[in-house]
Amino acid sequence: MKIRVASIPQLAPDPVISSLSPRAVVWSRLSRDPWMMTCAIALGAVLLSTILAPWIAPYPYDQIELRLGASAPSWNHWMGTDTLGRDLLSRCFYGGQISIAVGVVGTLVSLVIGVLYGSISGYRGGRTDELMMRFVDLLYSLPYLFLVIILLVFFSSSILMLFVALGLVQWLTMARIVRGQVLSLKNAEFIQAARVSGTNDIGILFRHLLPNMAGPIVVYATLTVPSVILQEAFLSFLGLGVQPPRSSWGTLISDGAGVMGLFPWLVFFPAIALAVVLFALNFLGDGLRDALDPRQRHD
Amino acid sequence: MTHTTQSNNDLLLTVSDLKKYYPVRRGILARVAAHVKAVDGVSFSLQRGETLGLVGESGCGKTTVGRTILRLLDPTSGEVHFNGTSVFALHGEELRQIRKQMQIIFQDPFGSLNPRMTVGGIVMEGMVAHAMHPKTERPERAQALLERVGLSREHFFRYPHEFSGGQRQRIGIARALAVEPKFIVCDEPVSALDVSIQAQIINLLSDLKQEYGLSYLFIAHDLAVVQHISDRIAVMYLGKIMEEATSEELFRNPLHPYTKALLAAIPKGVPGEKAKRQTLPGDVPSPLNPPAGCPFHPRCPQVMEECRSKPIERVEQSAGHFVACHLFPASAIGSAKPAGAAG
Numbered sequence: 001m002k003i004r005v006a007s008i009p010q011l012a013p014d015p016v017i018s019s020l021s022p023r024a025v026v027w028s029r030l031s032r033d034p035w036m037m038t039c040a041i042a043l044g045a046v047l048l049s050t051i052l053a054p055w056i057a058p059y060p061y062d063q064i065e066l067r068l069g070a071s072a073p074s075w076n077h078w079m080g081t082d083t084l085g086r087d088l089l090s091r092c093f094y095g096g097q098i099s100i101a102v103g104v105v106g107t108l109v110s111l112v113i114g115v116l117y118g119s120i121s122g123y124r125g126g127r128t129d130e131l132m133m134r135f136v137d138l139l140y141s142l143p144y145l146f147l148v149i150i151l152l153v154f155f156s157s158s159i160l161m162l163f164v165a166l167g168l169v170q171w172l173t174m175a176r177i178v179r180g181q182v183l184s185l186k187n188a189e190f191i192q193a194a195r196v197s198g199t200n201d202i203g204i205l206f207r208h209l210l211p212n213m214a215g216p217i218v219v220y221a222t223l224t225v226p227s228v229i230l231q232e233a234f235l236s237f238l239g240l241g242v243q244p245p246r247s248s249w250g251t252l253i254s255d256g257a258g259v260m261g262l263f264p265w266l267v268f269f270p271a272i273a274l275a276v277v278l279f280a281l282n283f284l285g286d287g288l289r290d291a292l293d294p295r296q297r298h299d
Numbered sequence: 300m301t302h303t304t305q306s307n308n309d310l311l312l313t314v315s316d317l318k319k320y321y322p323v324r325r326g327i328l329a330r331v332a333a334h335v336k337a338v339d340g341v342s343f344s345l346q347r348g349e350t351l352g353l354v355g356e357s358g359c360g361k362t363t364v365g366r367t368i369l370r371l372l373d374p375t376s377g378e379v380h381f382n383g384t385s386v387f388a389l390h391g392e393e394l395r396q397i398r399k400q401m402q403i404i405f406q407d408p409f410g411s412l413n414p415r416m417t418v419g420g421i422v423m424e425g426m427v428a429h430a431m432h433p434k435t436e437r438p439e440r441a442q443a444l445l446e447r448v449g450l451s452r453e454h455f456f457r458y459p460h461e462f463s464g465g466q467r468q469r470i471g472i473a474r475a476l477a478v479e480p481k482f483i484v485c486d487e488p489v490s491a492l493d494v495s496i497q498a499q500i501i502n503l504l505s506d507l508k509q510e511y512g513l514s515y516l517f518i519a520h521d522l523a524v525v526q527h528i529s530d531r532i533a534v535m536y537l538g539k540i541m542e543e544a545t546s547e548e549l550f551r552n553p554l555h556p557y558t559k560a561l562l563a564a565i566p567k568g569v570p571g572e573k574a575k576r577q578t579l580p581g582d583v584p585s586p587l588n589p590p591a592g593c594p595f596h597p598r599c600p601q602v603m604e605e606c607r608s609k610p611i612e613r614v615e616q617s618a619g620h621f622v623a624c625h626l627f628p629a630s631a632i633g634s635a636k637p638a639g640a641a642g
Binding site for chain 1: 366369371385395398401403405407410411412413415416424425428429471474477478523577
């Protein structure tokens, strides 16, 4: 016979606090914040206008009307025309396609490489980790421009290659962030419990590590999008990116900057478009970080 | 305790001379400057259906013992045999299979459950990993387990952050039971809980032990907690086992001065009753630089000259009562009765 410690009756289970899943909590927090919704709507509107560019753009992006020259905004040309008489509004719609696509694809490439690299490095630990991270340091120390130029020269300098090249230099910080997260998570007791339960490394990565790192990863990804867009603008400025007559916001701004004193609208409107997207993404990233933080969940 | 038989067939787990040292690296070349001897030569065995309480203060290495047995930590040296299989020789799939029979319940009810998984997902994880039961039956089995540990079926769909500490500990217990283990390391399962909840969890654990024929290694820092659930108790200090005896024997006839001090520290149940308090001077020495001889000698009230230099040895003082102390030298062993009359 065992001695009973005490005959305390089994208490009824405590009432549950809430039955919302973490995802629902995050969504309700974002949707209740008017500022977040403003950012989301602004971003959505810009996105839609670039996707629908072929239908809503009033003129073809490469239709030259030398007779007009650089004309100020008017009823026919809402944003005016550039020095070759091309409609700036149409060029902004089409330019957004390239800029946003480069932002999204570049971020996705950096996301996939960075997350996989960082989690393998952090999870393996020891010498593997040491080697993999020194390699990252090595790439960090090379100027990214140099890397992109090499990549663009070795492979054809198509727009697709530009996307990939930018992603390939963007994953370094993501890898470091993910590695740090894995290091702090991998000794958590629920990971040990999963190992004792017989879950293999891949299961631990996808079912335990990744869901718990989602917050920092999502936030850093939203911050990567604007930085990739800016880098594309810079590369296009150097002539490594988009080739005329195609445009991106980056090329429009750099072309406009050259004649800013005479025709200020040529730099003003594309800069506004870029700024709206960058602001919206940065604020959404911040908001998402707060909404995903479990320490703020019980408010 | 009445039916503790000691034939070798009933031996479930033997731990012999287990050591776990952590190297301390210094300097640019990361030279190993010293070792933290977290576990320093621990030996014990566990019968089928038995509970061994492992007691000691914080930092004495008791948690490390539990984790090393499960290979969550790699041992420095020593042997662990589970059901006759050497656990430290296994790799990959073999290790995964033996771990199915050895589970663990953690101390921290908050850190031990993945906050992003539902309770159902947590409990079913082991079943999925080991492809146990047809897929469609798993939720039913998980819900039955939740009910068995004192939760309700609806909790299957909820997330860990919606539960209290005691409820979370029950989820952890259900997870451990899900793969139908034979042996569970209970790593301070109640020390993070309120006293009233502690009793519930301990009762639950001892009921489950009867029901499923489990064996426990029950780790705690509180002798009063392990007293009732343990058949035998081992007292650890600075990586070594100081005394080991049946639960009753240890409480009735403690031999080691450290055990006596621990027993004296248990609060008495009657208010106003003055117990003779015996306080140990000083703190636990650093395991980085443990005292020579007996590790307990700087704090021992009965310290002798030889304690300062001569290492201690484990001696069977009477049947099943082991002590490692110079007050009880090997030569003074009483008549060695045949083992089996425990309790």
